[in-house]
Amino acid sequence: MSKDLAGAMADFLRLLAEEVERNRSLAKRLAVPFEEFLAEVKEKGVKSRKKAKAEVPEGFDPFKVYYDKGSVGLYEALASFDAATLKAILTSFALDPSRSYTRLRKPEKLRDLIVEKVKAMGERGEAFRDL
Incomplete structure (x- = not known):
């Protein structure tokens, strides 16, 4: 021109x-x-480029599942969730305040982390029960 x-x-x-x-x-x-x-x-409606945020499934409580079925039952209950939902569970229940899970991508590693954190929180104070 x-x-x-x-x-x-x-x-x-x-x-x-x-x-x-x-x-x-x-x-x-x-x-x-x-x-x-x-x-x-x-x-x-304006379509957003951002992905929809994953949410914790209705009524799912990892602590209740752990106390009812143990760590194996919790791992099995988590098996049906994808990585985004597992990260939402970690965030929602404040299982990892350091947010180290954000770098994890594989659902297996996220499941392991959730089971580990729930177990650790559930066993807090065990040393003082026998006194």
């Missing part, structure tokens, strides 16, 4: 903008396509 053509287009757009500011009826007529576009966007 030549400089003359680019300059002419810029001048035209400036004049159009000034006229739209002065003339309300022209502004309303020119706004119709934009309003239709915005209405379509609202109807469809």
Whole structure:
């Protein structure tokens, strides 16, 4: 595009903008396509590029499962969850405050970590029970 053509287009757009500011009826007529576009966007909804956050399954409590079925039962209960759900469990129940699990990708390692942390929390204070 030549400089003359680019300059002419810029001048035209400036004049159009000034006229739209002065003339309300022209502004309303020119706004119709934009309003239709915005209405379509609202109807469809803006799709986010972010993945939906995984949530802890309704009613799942790793501590209850551990106390009822032990560590093997907890590991089996966790077997049906994907890595994102396992990370949500770790976050929701504050099993690893250091958030070292964020670098883990394999569900097996996340399951092992959950079982280890739940077991450690469940056995806290055991040394004082026999006194």
